[in-house]
Amino acid sequence: MLNFDEIFVTRNWFGKPVRRDADTRFVKGEGSYVDDLNMDCVYAGFVRSPHAHARLGKIDTSKAEALKGVLAVMTGPEVAALTKPVGARAITRPARQHVMATGKVRYVGEPVAVVVAEDRYTVEDALDLVEVEYEPLPVVVEVEEAMKAGAPLVFEEAETNVLLHDTLTHGDIDGAFRQADLVVKEQFRIQRFSSTPLENWAIIAKHEKGTDSFVVWANCQQPGRSIVNVCGCLGIPANKLRFIVPDSGGGFGIKLALWPYIVSQCVVARKVDKPVKWIQTRREHLLAGTHTPDCVVDLELALKRDGKVLGLKIRDRQNDGSFVHTAGIYNLIKFATMVGCYDIKATQAELMSIVSNKAPTVQNRGVGKPAMIFTLERLMHRAAVQLGLDPAEIRFRNFVQPEQMPHTTPSGEIYESGNYPETLRKALAQIGYDGVKKEQESLRKQGKYIGVGLSASIEPGTSNLGYYYTSRGTPEYMGNAEGAIVSMDYDGNVNVLLGSVDEGQGHATSVAQVVADMLAFTPERVTMNTHMDSLVSPFLGHSGCYANRFNDVDMGAVIMATKKVRDKVLKIGAHMLGVPEGEVRLKDGAVCSAAEAKKSAPFKDIATVAYKQILLLPKGVEPGLKEVAYYKNEIAKMPGKEDFNVQMTHSNSVHAAVVEVDVESGMVSFRKYVIAHDCGRHINPGIVDGMAIGSTVHGVGTVLLEEFIYDENGQILTTSFVDYMKPLAVGLPRFELTHLESPCPTSLLGTKAVGEGGAIGSLAAIANAVEDALAPFGVKVTSLPITPEKVMRAIRETKVI
Amino acid sequence: MHKIKVKINGTDYENEVEPRLLLVHYLRDKAHLTGTHVGCDTGNCGACTVFLNGKPVKSCNMLAVQADGADLMTVEGLARGGALHPVQEAFLDKFAVQCGYCTPGMMLSALALLKSNPKPSEAEIREAIEGNICMCTGYQQIVDAIAHAADLMGQSRSA
Known part of the structure; x- marks a missing residue:
């Protein structure tokens, strides 16, 4: 691993409160959030279930379709027929779910039909004209009811509402409780809540007729995985989807799983042959997507009289609502964090992910x-x-x-x-x-x-x-990593692209500080387009803004790509100065002779050689100054229940x-x-x-x-x-x-x-x-x-x- | 359809609008001024705050036809001649911007306060932005930015 002192040439910017001038557009009202993109869009809206649990009957779309300005109405069953089911990650019971309701509805707010019309207001009018027959079913709301024998089933094929049930024991838990002078226990109930980013979900989907492919703009927090999921549900190869994430008005995890709506929007975009914009309303956001699961947690501490904790047991019943994709994830993260800051030698975690007729949950x-x-x-x-x-x-x-x-x-x-x-x-x-x-x-x-x-x-x-595969077998994703492209342009300035996205954390400024100190120049000479575009951004399945990973793998990728550019700049610079490679250094945006500081080649001159006067390049050096690096955290272990x-x-x-x-x-x-x-x-x-x-x-x-x-x-x-x-x-x-x-x-x-x-x-x-x-x-x-x-x-x- | 005439950031606009069109949608979709944002449906979040005849209003709580004849200012009208307004400078200086989505409305509420109260206390600042929700910052750096903006504006007045 590169050590800290090898990374930086100067220490003028790292660690300083450098102003976020890279984001000046936000104070000028010139950000480009999805709804700001003006591309002659038509608008989408969703008919949503008023029932928490009901069999879906006939859906009559004729009145809505007859309304002037309406371009298409598609029902949940119609969308389901054209798409594949949503994949589950952590649960071990079978549960089949599509991106829109089909067969039955499982929560209030579940999308039942999608309407496309020429403007936002006509969409609202048309939503009222779609007539849906429901046959209400018994409802399960809280975990205790959902776990009762004979409880109504949210997913019949699972034959239970407990879709993950596992017990993980580490250390001598029985011994710990035997030796305890005191056992303290309590049952806690933690409510459903959400970090509610101020910008609601927003998507534009466009179908390209000529290539039968899609372009999507979405304020998605996790493009790497969303691309996989959208392509999977649409049954298309990855080269048929271009995925773009512009500015995003906050995320906090709540924008990790808006991709089911991307799927349905792609389906209608193909039908109407126009870019389709959907801007979620705040009511929809709070009603239907997405929440932190509520949970009932029984916790027991085994202690000695002096206060030393010997062991810890948790029984976690988590109300994951009705979204199979994320169910069970919270349980497993709780388990991994259960000893907190303490040296506790024995733990036991009984984990249950329970489905109910509440709204979907996501990683908040x-x-x-x-x-x-x-x-x-x-x-x-x-x-x-x-x-x-x-x-x-x-x-x-x-x-x-x-x-x-x-x-x-x-x-x-x-x-x-x-x-x-x-x-x-x-x-x-x-x-x-x-x-x-x-x-x-x-x-x-x-x-x-x-x-x-x-x-x-x-x-x-x-x-x-x-x-989240701890309980299931072979993981689809392992470890964590990110990609970066760093290039020095014609002017000797540096541009950075990441596979990840920014939800408001000021990545462009942090990156500019680090790159400036690596290249001995100033942050103003580093630009970073924080927008992600799958055509050009170096993404991986892990790419996204989540799990506090920016300071680790995102920055790691930037550093490794910058290092490659720096090595090449030094090599070309030394050659231009006629000085051996080991005898040059970086100073004020130039390569200088270590012995003779006046002898220097500014980055701009080096770029000129790299891009234009390529016959002046040292032997064996490729033209251009653009480098890609992928960086992974090396301490990840292979998933397993015993040691992970x-x-x-x-x-x-x-x-x-x-x-x-x-x-x-x-x-x-x-x-x-x-x-x-x-x-x-x-x-x-x-x-x-x-x-x-x-x-x-x-x-x-x-x-x-x-x-x-x-x-x-x-x-x-x-x-x-x-x-x-x-x-x-x-x-x-x-x-x-x-x-x-x-x-x-x-x-x-x-x-x-x-x-x-x-x-x-x-x-x-x-x-x-x-x-x-x-x-x-x-x-x-x-x-x-x-x-x-x-x-x-x-x-x-x-x-x- | 109704014909309305408004002045926005010093420019005259004249449009045919549906009577039910919200002012915020008029600004965003007809005048193409997309700095004014929508964060809720109920007038709570303040992301859509603009000035109407010099006073702050929530443009999602008004119809475009109600603004007929009005003089409006949106966030795009803050900077003059390429120079940022002191409130904008202060928001950048104090890290009051994270995702930027609440920022336009927040700055206009701040400016409304500073016009009537050039030296507000921390409590007065907090009260003045009670109608603007920020999900990112926890408000502290915004409060500091508004106090800093008061200083910057005071300096430019005395200069």
Whole structure:
């Protein structure tokens, strides 16, 4: 592996808060999101099921088709007849599903028919004219009902609603529980929620008649896999699909699985022979796609009297709704993260992916880790209270110590770096832990209830993609990698293309900083088109913006391709200067003689030789200055139940929250909030801070505000931002950040995951603070969200939130 | 169909529109000013915020016909003569932009605040952008950017 000092020639830009001038278009209103692309499109819309579970009868499209401006109406069964079923990834039971409803509908909002018309408004008119007969079926909403004998089946062919059921045991779990002085257990319920990117899903599909091929523009987060899935469902070879991802208005995982809609849109685009645009409405987004699964988690900790945790058991029942493609994924990620920051030697995970008549689920920010760390850190708090230990102390006694790194967890996850005790010490110092405890006592006498909560969390990055086959056999994808093309152009400037996409993280700026320091010039001379185009972008099946992988494999690919360009530039430059190759260096955008600095060949002159005056090239050197590199993280193990690393880098954090609970209204407000964070080296601290705070606010929404509520008929009651509430600027604390830097030894830059951490660590910190505040009332927090209504009911009657 | 006349960012427009056409769709699809975004259906998110006769409005909550005769400004009208507006500079300086989707509406709400209150407190800033949802930043860098914009605008006034 290239070492850090070999990568950089200068250190002028790496690690500095370089302004995101590469994204100036966004402040000018000149971004190009899918809906901004103007190519004489017609518009699509979907007739959606009003029933949670029903047999699909006759669909009469004649009135809609007769409406002026309507170009086509296709039903779910018609689309199904022209496409192949959706592939499953993690589940082990057979379950057949198409991209639109056929035979029956399985959730409210499932697409039943697609309408194409000349403008958006006519589409809406036509949707009302499609008449669909439904024969309602019994509904399963919550996991307990879905698991009952004789429960209505969401997928009859599976003969059960539990589509994945596996138990993974590592270490001597029975011994751990036998030797325990204390077993602490709790059942937690975590709600359905979503990170709801501000831009909804958006797709344009165009059929090219001459070649019988498709061009798609979509705000898809994972083009590498989506291309495979779309081609698979359409039954076309990869060379019949050109896939383009322009600017995207946020992702957070929620745009990983919009590809089923690409499939249906390609089918109608072929029929109408015009580019078809579909812009999802917010209501559709909240109604039908896609959510974080809700879950019921039973967790048990086996402890010695001194607080040392001997073993940990989880029984995870996850409500994966009705999308076979992603069902089971969250279970397996929870399993991989279950020991958190602690040195626990024995674990057992009983995992169940349960289907229901709720909406599809997808990998939302943190994927299972928010729920896992929430339950673990809730129970650590509870254990401390029961043992009479300080919640900070019990964590110190169980942390993996810095000298143990690299540390392998019982199931094979390798924690390569980090200083967990120091992270907690920093958080305690910043929050003023001892002072808050004293203040708590005096305020209680005045009838004010404040509490402090801690949460130590692991923030993994770069998924080893075979993980979801752990229960199934041979993986379709393994490991993780990315591709990059780096080229120096005629002017001696550098252009970068990645196989991946940007969801708003400022990749172009981070890349420009690194490339500038590798080539001893300035970031302004590096441009990166963050749009992905399968015709030119160097993508792999792994390509996409997910799993905190940018700082690892994306950057790795950029570095390796830049290194190739640099080697060639040095070779040509040395030849032009008449100096031996080993005696030149890079300075100010030129190759210079090490002995005689005045003797230099600017990049522009080198490019002239490489592209135009090719007879002046050294012998054996190819013309041109464009290089491709693919970079993979080397520590990925082959998937297996015994010894497997699901993620390959591990950042960590401690969140510390001080809250006040108004016991008259049930409102929770923040007094102070500290994030002590270690994501290794920072490429751009301005970007890192924004990601850490932004993801923490996703956690605040999860803990206090957001919930997709279903009634007993499977009707979703929260389909607008009026009833599905998001955090606003008012009501949030000023987040105080404090950083550690434990460089990652397995990524080229020592960088690690950043982006998901806040959404993982914040949940327990806030919940622990609420429970601490309400200790005088004996109130326990076992569910999310913590709404004022639940707080008041707990204080007055139930004692349980 | 109704004929409407509006001025947008100093330019006159005249179009035939359906009475039910939302102002935001008029701006995006008829005037081809796509900097104004749509993030919800209910007037909550503020991505569609524009100025109508000098006051901020949510253009998804208005019909185009209601804007007949109005003087509108969209995000495209902020920069003048190639120079970014101080609010735009401040958003870049303070990393207040991530995905960029809320940014146009957020900047116009910020500008509306700074016009009436040139030196707002942090609490006033947070209150002023309560009608704009950002999913990426957690707002802190946006709040800092608006305070910074107040300083930049103050400097240019005193200069």
